[in-house]
Amino acid sequence: MKLKYILSLLVTLLFVGCAHTRVVLLDNGKTHNAVIVSNEKGSQKLDGIGKYISLKNKTIAPSKPQQMSEEEISRRFSKVLSIVPKKAISHIVYFEPHSTKLTEASKEELRKSIEDIKISTPCMVDIIGHTDTVGSNEINIKVSLKRAKYIESLIKKEQLNIVSILAKGYGEEDLLVATPDNTDEAKNRNVEIFIK
Amino acid sequence: MKKMMILILLMSSLLFSSVGIVKTMSGKVEVKRVKKVISLKIGSSLQNGDIIMSKTKSAIGITFDDGTSVSLGEKSIFVINKFKVDPSKKEYDVDLDLKKGKAVFSSGKIGKLSPKSVKFRIPEGIIGIRGTKFAVEVK
Numbered sequence: 001m002k003l004k005y006i007l008s009l010l011v012t013l014l015f016v017g018c019a020h021t022r023v024v025l026l027d028n029g030k031t032h033n034a035v036i037v038s039n040e041k042g043s044q045k046l047d048g049i050g051k052y053i054s055l056k057n058k059t060i061a062p063s064k065p066q067q068m069s070e071e072e073i074s075r076r077f078s079k080v081l082s083i084v085p086k087k088a089i090s091h092i093v094y095f096e097p098h099s100t101k102l103t104e105a106s107k108e109e110l111r112k113s114i115e116d117i118k119i120s121t122p123c124m125v126d127i128i129g130h131t132d133t134v135g136s137n138e139i140n141i142k143v144s145l146k147r148a149k150y151i152e153s154l155i156k157k158e159q160l161n162i163v164s165i166l167a168k169g170y171g172e173e174d175l176l177v178a179t180p181d182n183t184d185e186a187k188n189r190n191v192e193i194f195i196k
Numbered sequence: 197m198k199k200m201m202i203l204i205l206l207m208s209s210l211l212f213s214s215v216g217i218v219k220t221m222s223g224k225v226e227v228k229r230v231k232k233v234i235s236l237k238i239g240s241s242l243q244n245g246d247i248i249m250s251k252t253k254s255a256i257g258i259t260f261d262d263g264t265s266v267s268l269g270e271k272s273i274f275v276i277n278k279f280k281v282d283p284s285k286k287e288y289d290v291d292l293d294l295k296k297g298k299a300v301f302s303s304g305k306i307g308k309l310s311p312k313s314v315k316f317r318i319p320e321g322i323i324g325i326r327g328t329k330f331a332v333e334v335k
Contacts, residue, residue, distance in 0.1 A: 019335035020335065021318055021320050021332065021333060021335060022332065022333045023318070023323060023330060023331075023332045024330060024332070025330050026300070026330055026331055028302060028328060033326070033328055033329065034326040034328065035323050035324065035325055035328050035330050036323070036324040036325075036326070037321060037322070037323050037324075038322055038324065039320055039321030039322065040321075046330070055318070055320035055321055056320065057319075057320050058319070058321055060320075062320075076298070076331075076333060077298060077300065077333070079255055079269050079270070080255060080267050080268065080298045080299065080300045080331065081300055081331070083220045083221070083222065083255040083256065083257045083267050083269075084220075084257055084267045084302065085219035085220050085258075085259050085265045085267070086219075087263070087265075087302075088259065088263030088304055122217065122238060122239035123217075123219075123259075124214075124216075124217060124259070124261070126261075163214075163217050163239055163241065164214060164241075168284065170283070174283050174284065194263070196259050196260075196261070196262075196263045196304070
């Protein structure tokens with residue numbers, strides 16, 4: 001029993017003494033969170049917050065995952081963690097059918113998105129237009145781009161410190177709510193304002 | 197000949213278009229781009245091929261096109277081999293390389309759309325993501 005303890009202590013000391021690369025999984029605020037670390041000798045999955053592996057070089061397989069304490073994460077990474085940029089923000093505004101007219105509730109949402117741009121500058125803004133699946137995709141791409149360009153013009157009027165602003169029309173691609181073709185779905189007639 | 201020139205211009209604008217910007221920074225951080233070394237500041241654009249180098253007591257936070265962020269600690273070297281996230285064409289290819297130092301990676305839209313398209317290289321291997329935030333220290 002005593003011998004075992006000494007051995008494990010030795011192993012720990014050796015480990016601490018070596019220069020290793022370490023990969024630690026952090027909390028991303030979502031339930032789905034994992035990384036796979038691999039090299040030519042093997043691979044390991046990290047799927048719990050604070051789990052880490054160490055790698056000595058590419059001819060030795062990654063170590064088995066271990067747990068890193070919050071104190072150690074903070075000691076090793078506090079400076080990098082303190083400089084992590086704010087998360088990107090998405091706002092979604094909705095339109096009346098076949099038009100570039102915003103719904104009443106969405107006018108308020110647009111105002112909120114302009115406030116968010118102000119606190120995020122300098123930033124990049126993507127304005128991504130979508131339609132529902134009524135009508136041909138060809139026309140819908142045009143309609144979605146028209147919606148995006150309209151929102152772009154309203155944001156540009158504010159003259160904010162935006163590094164790049166890009167309006168795109170996705171038409172029926174990448175829908176918010178998946179529907180069959182020719183479905184009148186109000187939630188799909190939207191423009192996403194993606195502030196990053 | 198004229199067509200050729202336009203094609204070259206188009207190609208270069210595709211190759212050298214912005215893939216992200218500097219959002220946060222402290223101290224001195226430089227980028228090696230083609231053969232030039234440029235000092236970065238908050239709001240600077242970053243491109244494919246950029247090699248980012250942070251000095252002593254310096255740090256930087258980068259936000260990419262899809263909202264992915266990579267933050268670097270002091271004395272780090274980080275290469276943007278490729279960053280492409282285009283949901284309309286379903287084209288996803290993210291290839292990053294931490295040569296030295298410390299980094300925190302937090303995935304943006306790609307974490308949901310195509311996490312398997314992300315390669316985060318380290319000298320001893322490669323990190324693949326499944327919708328993720330992680331920290332890495334390369335000694």
